[in-house]
Amino acid sequence: MKKESVSLFTDLFIKQEPISQVYSNIELSDGQGNNLVDHSNTSDKNKNIYSFSHVPDHLKINVFDSESLTERIFPTVKGHAIRLDDYSSADAYLRHQNKKQRENINRARRRLETCFDIQYKLFHHQIEETEYQFLMDRLRSMIVQRFEQRGQKSSTLAIWDKVYATSFDLINQGKASLFVVYDKDLPIAFSFNYIYDRLLFGYISSYDLDYGKFSLGQIVIYKLLEWCMDNQFIQYDMGWGDLDYKKWWCNTSYRFNHHFYYPKYSIPGFLYAQFKGNRSRILAFLIAKGVNTQVNKIKRKLKGQPMKPHLGPQHRFKDVDSSQTEAMEEIKVHHEQLSVSKKVINDFLFTTQEHSDDVSLYYSAAKNQYILKGKKKTKSILFNPTNH
Structure with a gap:
């Protein structure tokens, strides 16, 4: 028995054929929009097993042939959205x-x-x-x-x-x-x-x-x-992922579900739905409890990978007098092979609120010193650990 797997909220336009074989109608919950299912090229419905993951519970969905299909629905991860009404x-x-x-x-x-x-x-x-x-x-x-x-x-x-x-x-x-x-x-x-x-x-x-x-x-x-x-x-949807920025941006949350459809009395269909559906539900529960984060930390530790993000060389800025640049070599800020990273220069812009076109970079080989100079501020770059 053929199995069709679709992640509904990301494959909705990409896999219209299997979707249109099961659903007659998918629209937003207010019921005032367009049907998102295209039936123009729908082939004859068959005896496949259909798995539709990431189905938001806020969608209005109608099944074509509910009498000949068994429907099984398993709750999975939480989603977040902004209602704009x-x-x-x-x-x-x-x-x-x-x-x-x-x-x-x-x-x-x-x-x-x-x-x-x-x-x-x-x-x-x-x-x-x-x-x-x-x-x-x-x-x-x-x-x-x-x-x-x-x-x-x-x-x-x-x-x-x-x-x-x-x-x-x-x-x-x-x-x-x-x-x-x-x-x-x-x-x-x-x-x-x-x-x-x-x-x-x-x-x-x-x-x-x-x-x-x-x-x-x-x-x-x-x-x-x-x-x-x-x-x-009517809605800006941020999807799944229980992240802090989504929580404070969003004014509503909802549930993604995993839908299964198979011919009535199909033993393979029943077993497939039970196994995959309960697996999705258990994984969602573990994610909600943060177990996946802890498992990833353990895996990284066992592999000898760093536990903290690699942030590269660190730096800070120190105020200096602009006159110090007079005896220094000026380096083109927009040169492709710049000795000071673009991130350092952008951090200077953020700190000083200078415009990128108004910033110059100077270097002293004798002092091994870099200075960034704008219209309002001049700062020496101190790199860790030698200049700290």
């Missing part, structure tokens, strides 16, 4: 949800835009293939860099080929979007999202670690929330 703007939502975080995000956004020439762009309904390839390759490199820093494996990279192969068409069809933050022409933060009628599902996001102090992840969420409000969306 009662708010006129992202700022109004944050004012109601978390006043302190609203102030922090607005401060972070102002600082980012003060220090760099920032542009925000959302690709939806139109993107050129060469631009798509460039942006997705850049996003992938950020994910790799981030998880190398953490010393962890990325679940996103495991399914990257599928996402990369399908998302170009979905963006141009209006079924997905790619939000990008640029520093001039350089992409520094991303969010790839699926669009289900009037629901935005934030699926994959990352940012350039060189801009780590600028709260790019929070700014991306804020800008996407703005876009949702401007386009009359």
Whole structure:
């Protein structure tokens, strides 16, 4: 007996055939939107076993042939979302949800835009293939860099080929979007999202670690929330993962379920659903209790991997008089093989609120000293451990 496996909330547009063989209708819970199931190419229904994981309980779902199919539903992980019904703007939502975080995000956004020439762009309904390839390759490199820093494996990279192969068409069809933050022409933060009628599902996001102090992840969420409000969306969904930032951003939570369908009286179908469904339920319970985090720590310890993220060389800044740079060699800040990392320079910008175009880097070989000079501040870079 053939088995069809679908992760519903990420495969909804990618695997329409097996979905349309079981479901006659999938729509948002308010019942006022469009059917998300395409029946134009539906083949004859057969006697498959169907496994639909990551099915949010807030979707309204109807089964084609409930009399001939057995349905089994197992609760799994928790999801988080922002309901937008009662708010006129992202700022109004944050004012109601978390006043302190609203102030922090607005401060972070102002600082980012003060220090760099920032542009925000959302690709939806139109993107050129060469631009798509460039942006997705850049996003992938950020994910790799981030998880190398953490010393962890990325679940996103495991399914990257599928996402990369399908998302170009979905963006141009209006079924997905790619939000990008640029520093001039350089992409520094991303969010790839699926669009289900009037629901935005934030699926994959990352940012350039060189801009780590600028709260790019929070700014991306804020800008996407703005876009949702401007386009009359009813929900911005952050999916699974019981993370702190989701808890304080979101005003509602829900349950993902694992649905199984198989022909009535099918012993293989019953056994498959029992095994896979209970496995999903147990894993979700263990995740909720933090057991997976502890297991990962033990695995890393046994493999001799560092328990803390690899942050690279540390540094701090010390105020100096700008006149010290007069006898020093000036180094081009935007040179590709810069001796001082871009992260150090960006940290200086964050601290001083200078603009990137107004900063110069100086070096003294005699003192083995680097100094960063802006319009308002001049600081020496002290590297650990020798200069500490």
